[in-house]
Amino acid sequence: MTERHMRTGVVGTGHVGLVTAVALASMGHEVVGMDSDQEKVAKLKDGQVPFFEPGLQDLLTKEMESGGLSFSSTSSEAVIGSEVVFISVATPTRSSGEANLVAVEDAAKDVAHHAEGSLVIVEKSTVPTGTAHRLRSTLRRERPDLADELEIVCNPEFLREGSALRDALEPERILIGAESERAFATMRRLYGPLVDRGCELIETDIATAELTKHASNAFLALKISFINAVARLCERAGADVDAVADGMGRDSRIGPAFLNAGLGYGGSCFPKDLAAFERLASRFGYQFPLLREVARINDEAVDACAEKVREALWNLENKRIALFGLAFKPGTDDVRFAPALTLARRLWSEGASVVGYDPVAGDNALQEFPEMEVVKDPYEAARDAHCIVLCTEWNEFAELDFERLKSELTYSIIVDGRNFFDAQRLEDLGFSYHPTGKPGF
Ligand SMILES: NC(=O)c1ccc[n+]([C@@H]2O[C@H](COP(=O)([O-])OP(=O)(O)OC[C@H]3O[C@@H](n4cnc5c(N)ncnc54)[C@H](O)[C@@H]3O)[C@@H](O)[C@H]2O)c1
Numbered sequence: 106m107t108e109r110h111m112r113t114g115v116v117g118t119g120h121v122g123l124v125t126a127v128a129l130a131s132m133g134h135e136v137v138g139m140d141s142d143q144e145k146v147a148k149l150k151d152g153q154v155p156f157f158e159p160g161l162q163d164l165l166t167k168e169m170e171s172g173g174l175s176f177s178s179t180s181s182e183a184v185i186g187s188e189v190v191f192i193s194v195a196t197p198t199r200s201s202g203e204a205n206l207v208a209v210e211d212a213a214k215d216v217a218h219h220a221e222g223s224l225v226i227v228e229k230s231t232v233p234t235g236t237a238h239r240l241r242s243t244l245r246r247e248r249p250d251l252a253d254e255l256e257i258v259c260n261p262e263f264l265r266e267g268s269a270l271r272d273a274l275e276p277e278r279i280l281i282g283a284e285s286e287r288a289f290a291t292m293r294r295l296y297g298p299l300v301d302r303g304c305e306l307i308e309t310d311i312a313t314a315e316l317t318k319h320a321s322n323a324f325l326a327l328k329i330s331f332i333n334a335v336a337r338l339c340e341r342a343g344a345d346v347d348a349v350a351d352g353m354g355r356d357s358r359i360g361p362a363f364l365n366a367g368l369g370y371g372g373s374c375f376p377k378d379l380a381a382f383e384r385l386a387s388r389f390g391y392q393f394p395l396l397r398e399v400a401r402i403n404d405e406a407v408d409a410c411a412e413k414v415r416e417a418l419w420n421l422e423n424k425r426i427a428l429f430g431l432a433f434k435p436g437t438d439d440v441r442f443a444p445a446l447t448l449a450r451r452l453w454s455e456g457a458s459v460v461g462y463d464p465v466a467g468d469n470a471l472q473e474f475p476e477m478e479v480v481k482d483p484y485e486a487a488r489d490a491h492c493i494v495l496c497t498e499w500n501e502f503a504e505l506d507f508e509r510l511k512s513e514l515t516y517s518i519i520v521d522g523r524n525f526f527d528a529q530r531l532e533d534l535g536f537s538y539h540p541t542g543k544p545g546f
Contacts, residue, residue: 109133109134109135109173110132110133110134110135110294110297111134111135111188111189111294111295112134112135112136112137112186112187112188113129113134113135113136113137113187113188113189113190113191113295114136114137114138114139114180114182114183114184114187114189114190114191114216115129115136115137115138115139115183115190115191115193115229116139116140116180116183116190116191116192116193116194116212116215116216117139117140117191117192117193117194117195117208117212117229117230118138118139118140118145118146118149118176118193119140119193119194119195120156120158120266120269120373120439121193121229121230121262121264121269122138122140122191122193122194122229123138123149123154123155123161123165124158124161124264124269124270124273125191125193125229125262125273126138126174127161127164127165127168127174127270127273128270128273128274129295130168130173130174131164131167131168131173131274132296132298132299133173133298134173134295135173136168136173136174136175137174137175137176137177137182137183137187138174138175138176138177138183139176139177139178139179139180139182139183140176140178141178142178143178146176146177146178149165149176150175150176152165152166152169156437156438156439157437157438157465157466158266158267158269158270158437159267159268159270159436160270160271161269161270164270180212180215180216180218180219181219183216184215184216184219184220184221184224185219185221186221187224188223188224188225188291188295189224189225189226189227189291189292189295190216190224190225190226190227191227191229191260192209192212192213192216192226192227192228192229192230193229193230193262194208194209194211194212194230195208195230195373196208196209196230196231196232196377196381197373197377198376198377198380198381201384202380202381202383202384203233203380203381203384203385204231204232204233204377204381204384206232206233206236206239208230209228209230209232209236209240210239210240210243213226213240213243213244214243214247217243217244217247217248217251217255218247218248220248220251220254220255222251222254223254223256224251224254224255224256225256225257225258225288225291225292226240226244226255226256226257226258227257227258227259227260227292228240228257228258228259228260228261228315229260229261229262231261231262231318231319231322231374231378231381232259232315233315233319233381233382233384233385234312234315234316234319234385235312235315235385236315237257237259237282237311237312237315238311240257241257244257256283256284256285256287256288256291257283257284257288257311258281258282258283258288258291258292258311259280259281259282259283259311259314259315260279260280260281260282260292260314261280261314261315261317261318262318263276263277263278263280263318263321264276266372266434266436266437266439267434267435267436267437268436274299275299275302275304276299276304277305278304278305278306278307279296279299279300279304279305279306279307280307280309280314280317280318281296281306281307281308281309281314282308282309282310282311282312282313282314282315283308283310283311284310284311289308292306293306318378319378319381319382319385320382322374322375322378322379322382323378323379323382323396323399325363325370325375326370326375326378326379326399326400326403327395327399328362328363328364329363329364329365329369329370329375329403330369330370330398330399330400330402330403330406331364331402332346332349332350332363332364332365332366333366333367333369333402333403333405333406333542334402334405335349335350335366335542336366336367336406336409336541336542337405337409337542339366339542339543340409340542340543343544344543345542345543345544346366346524346541346542346543347366347524347542347543348543350364350365350366365523365524366524366541366542367406367498367522367523367524367541368406368407368410368444368445368448368496368522368523368541369402369403369404369406369407369444370403370433370444371433371434371441371442371443371444371445371447372433372434372439372441372442372443373439373441373442375442376400376403376442377442379396379399379400380396380400382396383396383397406444407444407447407448407451409541410448410494410520410522410541411448411451411452411455413520413539413541414426414452414457414492414494414520415455416539417492417518417520417537417539418457418491418492418516418518420456421452421455421456421457422455422456422457423456424456424457424458424491424492425457425458425459425460425489425490425491425515426452426457426458426459426460426490426491426492426493426494427460427461427462427483427486427487427490427492427493427494428445428448428449428459428460428461428462428477428486428493428494428496429461429462429463429483429486429493429494429495429496429497429499429502430445430462430463430495430496430497430498430499430502430523431443431445431446431449431461431462431463431466431467431469431470431479431496431497432445432463432465432466432469432470432497432499433445433497434497435497435498435499435500437465437466438463438465438466438468438469439466439469440466440469440470440473443466443470443473443496443497444496444522445461445463445470445496445497446470446473446474448494448496448522449461449470449474449477450474453474453476453477458478459476459477459478460477460478460479460480460486460490461477461478461479461480461486462479462480462481462482462483462485462486463479463497463499464499464501466497467479467480467481483502483505483510484506484509484510484513487510487513487514488513488514489513489514489515490513490514490515491514491515491516491518492514492516492518492519492520493510493514493518493519493520494519494520494522495519495520495521495522495523495525495526496522496523497523498523498525502525502526503525507530507531507534507536508534511534511535511536516537517534517535517536517537518536518537518539519531519536519537519538519539520539521538521539521540521541522541523541524540524541524542524543526538526540528540528545528546532546
């Protein structure tokens with residue numbers, strides 16, 4: 106077994122924590138991942154990744170076999186002997202919009218309880234500005250004997266589900282917010298292998314690091330909502346939103362990323378982070394209504410798609426609608442706040458029967474919305490349906506046999522919620538095609 110550089114604990118082995126743990130192990134550190142979900146830990150101990158993320162299973166197996174990565178359901182194992190412990194538990198939304206930080210507090214108390222001396226505790230979860238301040242008071246109350254030994258660092262995560270491993274191993278930047286040279290030095294050593302490969306490490310104060318994460322997610326959501334609002338306008342003006350986005354995106358001040366009109370954003374981050382950021386601003390006495398507007402336009406994107414289906418089918422009662430793609434985006438089986446499921450609920454509540462297909466997220470979707478039928482094959486989904494709605498642009502949908510789909514469908518109607526299909530091909534085959542933000546036929 107090769108000697109490992111730094112012993113590191115990761116508390117919360119979900120989408121972020123598990124990727125972080127595997128990535129750190131692959132950098133040569135000795136990592137213990139801890140989670141309070143016993144079932145998850147049992148799977149991990151057995152060498153199984155509990156969710157779909159490309160490449161993660163192979164690297165996890167490799168790192169477990171080489172002895173650099175292990176899992177536990179007790180925090181003592183993640184803390185004792187570690188120089189750094191990451192907290193990467195969930196920070197969901199309260200009904201007020203505020204981030205619910207109970208898991209962060211619980212995890213921090215647990216870590217403090219087992220700490221034996223000098224330890225850097227890293228906020229990896231996305232948290233509102235001011236959380237480190239709260240954590241510090243909590244740690245001091247829990248362990249007055251280690252008041253000067255327990256350091257807080259904010260190291261927000263920018264990975265994207267679907268390419269999480271690449272994002273963790275080749276990040277565009279690593280952001281470290283800390284207060285002491287000792288903490289910065291520890292984090293520089295931890296991320297040394299990535300810095301040596303050319304990755305940029307940015308050092309700031311803690312409040313700046315915390316705020317940068319919320320500001321980044323809010324800005325990305327803003328870009329998506331901006332182009333979706335432009336799509337609504339294009340539909341009324343007879344313009345083509347994809348051509349508009351192309352014309353805008355070639356301006357290097359704007360850039361082409363996140364200018365794809367469609368059903369809008371979902372997932373466990375953008376909706377909750379936007380709400381939390383607005384609440385945070387308001388708590389600091391600054392009103393930021395732009396953020397609420399971004400969320401409103403995002404809701405409108407699903408409304409607009411539902412309206413297209415209604416317009417194409419007339420009455421939804423007794424109609425069967427096939428949704429292609431149920432994950433909140435391609436490359437993941439995560440269906441948290443997936444626009445496809447919001448649309449499914451909407452169409453179902455208006456009397457349609459809804460059948461869905463997704464390459465990997467079918468089971469999760471069925472758990473979230475059991476009223477929907479979920480099938481394992483796109484052609485089965487199309488069978489006797491009156492309309493297909495493309496909700497999530499998985500690459501495999503580019504390879505569909507449209508003649509076969511047409512023969513399965515009751516009506517040859519496609520609503521393209523991601524402007525993914527080749528319009529010319531569908532026209533040649535005699536489909537009625539309804540894209541987003543541009544004229545259909
Ligand atoms: N998912 C993403 O793409 C992404 C990207 C960047 C940042 N983030 C942020 O990272 C954080 C985690 O997100 P996620 O998607 O990994 O969530 P997740 O729900 O997938 O994972 C959270 C894990 O924490 C565990 N947990 C909860 N309380 C615990 C406790 N007290 N002790 C130990 N384990 C506990 C849960 O069992 C779960 O396995 C959130 O703040 C999120 O906003 C997520």
